[in-house]
Structures are given as structure tokens and as C-alpha cells.
Amino acid sequence: MSILLSAIISLTLTPMMCAYLLRPLPRKSGKPGSTLWDKTIILYDRLLTKVLEHQGLTLLVAAATLLLTILLYILMPKGFFPVQDTGLIAGITEAPQSIGFAEMSRRQNQVAELVLQDPDVEGLSSFIGVDGNNPTLNSGRMSINLKPLSERSARAPEIVRRISKNLETLPGIKLYMQPAQDITIEDKVSRTQYQCNLEALSLESLQLWTPKLLSALSERPELADVTSDLQAGGKQAFVSIDRDRAGSLGVSAAAVDSALYSAFGQRMISTIFTQTSQYRVILEVKPEFRRDPSSIEHIYVSGKNGSMVPLSALSRVEEREGPLVVNRQGQFPSATISFNLGQGYSLGEAVAAIEDTAKAIALPHNLPLSFEGAAKAFQGSLSGTLWLILAAVVTMYIVLGVLYEHYIHPITILSTLPSAGVGALLALMLFRMDLGIVGIIGIILLIGIVKKNAIMMIDFALEAERREGKSPREAIHQACLLRLRPILMTTLAALFSALPMMLGSGMGSELRSPLGVTMVGGLLFSQILTLFTTPVVYLAFDRLGRLKNCGAPLHTQARG
Numbered sequence: 001m002s003i004l005l006s007a008i009i010s011l012t013l014t015p016m017m018c019a020y021l022l023r024p025l026p027r028k029s030g031k032p033g034s035t036l037w038d039k040t041i042i043l044y045d046r047l048l049t050k051v052l053e054h055q056g057l058t059l060l061v062a063a064a065t066l067l068l069t070i071l072l073y074i075l076m077p078k079g080f081f082p083v084q085d086t087g088l089i090a091g092i093t094e095a096p097q098s099i100g101f102a103e104m105s106r107r108q109n110q111v112a113e114l115v116l117q118d119p120d121v122e123g124l125s126s127f128i129g130v131d132g133n134n135p136t137l138n139s140g141r142m143s144i145n146l147k148p149l150s151e152r153s154a155r156a157p158e159i160v161r162r163i164s165k166n167l168e169t170l171p172g173i174k175l176y177m178q179p180a181q182d183i184t185i186e187d188k189v190s191r192t193q194y195q196c197n198l199e200a201l202s203l204e205s206l207q208l209w210t211p212k213l214l215s216a217l218s219e220r221p222e223l224a225d226v227t228s229d230l231q232a233g234g235k236q237a238f239v240s241i242d243r244d245r246a247g248s249l250g251v252s253a254a255a256v257d258s259a260l261y262s263a264f265g266q267r268m269i270s271t272i273f274t275q276t277s278q279y280r281v282i283l284e285v286k287p288e289f290r291r292d293p294s295s296i297e298h299i300y301v302s303g304k305n306g307s308m309v310p311l312s313a314l315s316r317v318e319e320r321e322g323p324l325v326v327n328r329q330g331q332f333p334s335a336t337i338s339f340n341l342g343q344g345y346s347l348g349e350a351v352a353a354i355e356d357t358a359k360a361i362a363l364p365h366n367l368p369l370s371f372e373g374a375a376k377a378f379q380g381s382l383s384g385t386l387w388l389i390l391a392a393v394v395t396m397y398i399v400l401g402v403l404y405e406h407y408i409h410p411i412t413i414l415s416t417l418p419s420a421g422v423g424a425l426l427a428l429m430l431f432r433m434d435l436g437i438v439g440i441i442g443i444i445l446l447i448g449i450v451k452k453n454a455i456m457m458i459d460f461a462l463e464a465e466r467r468e469g470k471s472p473r474e475a476i477h478q479a480c481l482l483r484l485r486p487i488l489m490t491t492l493a494a495l496f497s498a499l500p501m502m503l504g505s506g507m508g509s510e511l512r513s514p515l516g517v518t519m520v521g522g523l524l525f526s527q528i529l530t531l532f533t534t535p536v537v538y539l540a541f542d543r544l545g546r547l548k549n550c551g552a553p554l555h556t557q558a559r560g
Contacts, residue, residue, distance in 0.1 A: 041481060044531070048480055051532045052473065058536040062415060065529065069418040072425040078348030079434025080378040081183055082510045083193070085149075085156035088180040091115075091142035092191045093128075094227070095173045097324055098235040099138050100291065104128050107173040108140045114166055115144060115175070120152045120159050133189060136231050136324045142175070149507060161343075164225075176225055178340065182508055186373040190338035192225045194347065195372040196354060203326060203333045207232045209367055210335045216361050217337070222345040222353040230335040231324035237293045238318045239311075246314045250304030259301045259311065264290055293317040336372070346434045347378050385440055392447060393417070400455075404462060408541045413454040415537045419529040420446040420522040427521020433514050442518025449494050449519075450526045454534050456483040461538060472542040476535045487531070495523050 051058055093111055095104055105128060112126045121144055128140035146152060146159065154162070156179040167175050176191035186195070198213065200206035210230045217226045241256055261267055263285045270281040289295045296311050303309040327334050341350050351371065358369050371379055393414060400410035424443050428435060457479045464475035501516025 037485070041484065044484055045481060048477065048532065048535065052477065052535065052539075055536045055539060058533055059540060061529070062418075062533045062537060065422055065533075066418040069421040069425070072422060072429075073435075076425055076428065076435045077346035078378070079346045079436035080374050080381065081181070081437055082433070082514060083157055083179055084181050084508045084510045085146075086180050086182060086508050087146045087148070087156075089144040089146065089156060089160060089177050090180050091144060091175050091177040092189075093140040093142065093173055093175050094191065095138045097136070097138050097231055097233040099172075101128070101137060102287070104137060104140065107170075110170060111167065111173060111175050112142070114170060115142070115163055118159065118163055118166070120147055120154060121145070121163075122147045136234075138231070138234075138324070144177070149505070176227060176338075182511065184374070185377055188336065188372070190229070190336055190373075191227050192338040192340045194340070194350070194375045195336055195338045196375060197329055197334055197336055197370050197372050198228075198367060199329050199332045199334045199370075200367050201332060203232075203323065205364075205367065206230070206333045206335055207323075209363065210337070212361055213358065213363065213369075214337065216357045217339065217354060220342075220353045220357060222342045222350045224340040224342045226337065226339045228335045228337045229325075229327060232321070234322055234324035236320050236322035237296075238320060239296070239315050240318060241315045249307075249309050249314060251301050251309055251314060255301045256311065256315070259299055260296075263295075263299055293319060347375065347436075348434070351375060351379065381437060381440075388440070389443070389447075392444060396447070396451065404458075406462075408544065409458055409462065409538070412534065412538045412541050413451055413458055416450045416454045416526060416530045416534055417447055419533070420450040420526040423525025424518040424522035426525065427517045428514065430521070431513075431517050433517060436514060438511060438514040439518050442515045443522070445515075445519060446522040446526070449491070449523065450530065452490065453487045453527075453530055456487060457534055458538060472539055476538050480531065480535055484531070487527075491523055491527050495520060498523070 093108055095107055099107075108126055108128050112124060115121055115124055124142055124144045126140065126142045128134070128137070130137055134141060144163075146156065149155075152159075160177045160179065163177065164175070178193040188195070198206065198210055200209070207230065210228055214226055214228055217223055239256070239260065241253060243253075246253070246256070262283050265284075267283045268280050269283045272279040272281060284290075285295070285298075289298055294317075296315075296317055299311040300308040301311055327336065339350065339354075341347060354369070354371075363369060370376070397410045397414060400413055401407060404410065421443060424439070424446060425435070428439055433439070457476065460479035460483055461472070461475040464470045464478060465472060468475075470478070498516045498519035501512045502520050503516070504512060
């Protein structure tokens with residue numbers, strides 16, 4: 001759509017505006033070279049002349065720039081989307097798996113009180129209980145609202161670390177937090193920001209290897225707040241019925257089951273209807289009679305002749321550990337392992353650390369470990385980034401080759417791209433940012449902007465050779481001087497448009513900053529290099545083309 005609209009405007013609105021707006025330039029007064037622009041042209045002319053006298057050294061600089069781009073890409077920390085500060089922190093609390101509702105409520109309130117003591121927290125909402133988002137009783141949710149940025153002393157990641165440190169003194173419950181993001185591709189709610197999934201053929205194998213993997217991952221500095229949703233340590237009460245004694249007392253197993261369900265299973269016995277709503281009537285024992293298995297001593301069942309028989313007289317209760325919930329991936333039991341990044345580490349380093357740890361503990365092959373959500377998307381983007389950039393470069397080469405009817409000079413134009421890559425990667429490293437999706441978008445934008453600078457020079461030089469019969473050196477020298485003004489104008493326009501993104505520090509600015517940093521760094525570095533390396537590369541490829549065509553001038557070959 002952008003290309004279509006641009007074509008329509010270029011063929012209709014732009015010529016009409018030129019007819020109305022373009023006027024003859026007034027003749028300049030004063031001596032030549034007296035203005036700032038004239039002095040800039042004179043300085044650039046002198047420097048360009050010296051560079052053209054040392055073409056071999058300039059070509060080495062261009063080759064070194066290409067090698068440096070490859071090296072920086074390999075060494076650059078890789079990421080996905082940067083962590084934003086949106087003013088909201090999502091938290092999940094986790095307590096021992098055998099905890100009851102009353103005790104969980106008390107500990108959740110303790111966590112809330114400590115969180116509210118942080119000076120940068122404005123308020124929070126907190127809830128516990130089993131529902132569609134909260135599968136077990138021993139976990140709860142919190143949404144922590146932060147004060148406006150102007151009233152805060154730190155950003156969201158620092159506040160998360162500070163709150164976590166303050167909660168270390170609170171026993172029996174842990175709060176996992178992550179800043180809420182504007183852009184997220186997670187398909188499930190986890191305790192921390194990134195996820196990987198461990199599958200197994202049996203629940204027993206999963207319960208054996210998940211703690212081992214968690215313990216090994218917790219020792220890696222690249223990872224923080226490593227946890228899983230495996231809930232295998234809950235308490236279960238098994239009631240064993242003495243069938244012979246129950247038969248002699250006239251008590252059936254169905255009667256025992258019915259009595260237990262009426263006491264602990266929340267049996268609905270009636271519905272109260274009003275004019276505006278309806279209310280379910282639930283049968284259950286009082287809370288003080290369902291705190292531990294000994295409460296079964298107070299349960300009676302109906303026996304022979306309507307007699308009431310204590311349940312403890314014909315059964316015994318045995319406590320065992322069992323899973324609170326069994327999660328599945330497809331048809332197999334699975335455990336989601338979630339983690340945050342260690343301070344100063346990138347997502348790429350964290351993913352590599354998890355893969356190395358799985359190999360180090362000899363994780364069996366029948367327990368596949370796969371990444372989910374943002375970590376999985378990161379792997380896909382990492383494998384496709386190089387192919388994406390390569391496809392863009394090949395496409396540009398084809399288009400430029402058709403435009404100039406030439407095989408070599410499109411490479412001259414593309415030779416400006418490594419300098420933009422070096423500037424962009426160095427700028428990201430200077431600002432301690434990862435190379436993520438936003439940075440890749442910035443590099444692709446840079447490809448278009450930097451390529452445009454070279455096109456303006458090469459296009460003029462080829463026309464000067466073919467139409468005016470000038471030598472390649474004269475043509476490219478004149479092209480550089482005449483095209484300096486539009487090159488600087490378009491570059492500065494793009495540069496000033498990127499500065500607000502780079503310098504902005506408002507809410508959610510972390511998502512925009514890598515784009516601004518990439519463009520500013522790439523434009524500054526590439527602008528300095530391409531003004532001097534492009535003419536030299538042009539002359540080098542021109543000599544190469546002459547050798548290929550047996551010494552005939554390129555413009556003669558083009559006319560022929």
C-alpha cells in the first residue's frame with residue numbers, strides 16, 4: 001500500500017507542487033566561498049582528493065568495515081523485544097502446596113503490605129482462589145500499579161528487583177514478578193517472563209527430572225527467578241474402608257462416599273431465586289472441622305436400623321503426597337519452566353544456557369525440552385534474520401541491476417551497507433542494548449537510507465560518463481560534490497527524526513529506543529565513511545569492468 005500510494009502521489013501531486021513552488025534561485029551576492037556551505041564544499045573537495053590519491057588504503061578500510069560488521073553481529077547479544085516499563089507489574093505468589101485457604105489469605109495479605117511499603121508503588125489488586133487463571137489454591141495473583149515516571153526513583157525492572165529483595169525475609173511464600181508489556185506473544189500466564197516446556201511419557205519421569213533441571217538452571221547467572229508449574233507435593237487423604245466391619249454395621253461404600261462429599265465436596269442442595277438474581281445453597285461442614293484429616297472422626301454415616309456409625313470406626317485415613325494439578329502438552333504430562341533474565345544478560349545467552357544445562361545433566365531424549373512464547377519466537381527470528389537481510393540485499397541488487405543495466409555498479413551501491421551495520425551495532429553496544437526485532441527493523445530502514453546516498457552519486461557519475469564522455473574519476477568526483485547537499489539534507493532529516501526515539505524516556509520508551517539508537521548510530525558512521533569509500537569502490541569496480549570488457553570504456557559498452 002505504501003508503494004502504491006507513493007507512486008500515485010509521485011505521478012500526480014508532486015509535479016503539480018513543483019509547478020507552483022519551484023522558482024529560479026536568486027543570484028548570490030558576495031565572493032565565492034564566503035558562505036558556510038561553500039567552505040564545507042571546499043573542505044570536502046580537499047579531503048576527497050586526498051582519499052582518491054590513496055585508493056588502496058581506502059579499499060582496505062571498506063573491506064575491514066565488512067569484516068567488522070560480521071564480527072560484531074556474531075558477538076552482539078541477541079534479544080527479542082526489550083522489556084518495557086508500562087507502569088504495571090504482574091505478580092504471581094506461590095506458597096507450600098499443602099497450605100489451606102485461610103493461611104494462604106493471611107500470607108497473601110502480608111506480601112501485599114510489604115509491596116505497598118515500596119515508595120514507587122501507588123497501589124495493587126490481589127486475589128487468591130481457584131479459577132480459570134489460578135489452577136491451585138497455593139498460588140495467588142497481584143497487579144501492582146506504579147506511580148507516574150516523574151514521581152518515581154527507578155524504572156520497573158529495578159523496582160521488581162527491589163521488591164524481591166524486601167520479600168526475602170517473608171517465610172512461606174514467594175512473589176514472582178514481571179513488568180507488563182504492550183506487545184506480548186505468550187499463550188499462557190507464567191510466573192516469570194520467559195518459558196520453556198518439558199514433556200514426559202509418564203508423570204513419574206516428569207516429577208523426577210523437573211527438580212533436577214530446576215536446580216541446575218538456578219545456578220546459572222544468565223537466569224533469574226527460575227520456577228515451574230509442577231505441583232507434585234500436595235497432600236492427599238486416602239480413606240481405606242474396612243469392608244467386613246462396614247458390612248456387619250450395614251454401611252455401604254456409597255454411603256461413605258456420600259457422607260464425605262456432603263462434608264467436604266461442596267454439595268449444592270438448593271437454589272434461592274430472587275427478582276434479580278439466584279443464589280446456590282452449598283452443604284459443607286464448618287471451616288474448623290476441615291483443617292486436617294482428623295476431622296473425619298466427627299463424620300457419621302447411617303447404618304442398620306437408622307443407627308449413626310462414626311466413620312472412624314470402620315475406616316482409617318492415610319496421608320500421601322500427590323499432584324495438585326497435572327498439566328499436559330498434547331496428550332503427555334508436561335511442566336512449564338519459566339525464568340527471567342539475569343542482570344546484564346540477553347535472551348540469546350539465556351536460551352544457550354538452558355540448552356547447555358540440559359546437555360550437562362544428560363536430560364533423557366524421551367523428555368523433550370522446547371521453548372514457548374517469546375523464547376520460541378526468538379529462536380525463530382534468530383534463524384531467519386540473516387536470510388531476511390540477505391533476501392533484501394539480493395532484491396536490491398536485482399532492482400539496481402535492471403535500473404542501471406549493469407552487473408557491477410549495483411555492488412558499488414550495496415558496498416555502503418556494512419558501514420551502516422557497523423554504526424548500528426556499535427551504537428547498540430554503547431547503549432547496552434540487545435539486537436532484537438526493533439533493532440533489525442532499524443537496520444532495514446538504514447539499508448534504504450544509506451543505499452539512497454550511494455544511488456545519488458553513482459547515478460550522476462554514470463550519466464556524466466555516458467553523456468558527457470568524462471573519465472570515471474572526473475565523473476565520480478563531480479558527482480560527490482554536486483550530490484553532497486541532498487545527501488546531507490536527507491541524512492540529517494532521518495537523523496533528527498530518530499533522535500526523539502533515542503532520547504525519549506517516557507512510559508514504554510524501551511520499545512522505541514533501539515530503533516532510534518540503531519538509526520542514529522548507523523547514519524553517523526555510514527555518512528562519514530560512504531562519502532569517501534563509495535567513490536573509491538566505484539573506481540575499483542570500474543577498473544574491474546574494463547578488464548572484463550577488454551579495456552573498452554563502460555559507457556561505450558552500454559551504448560553498444
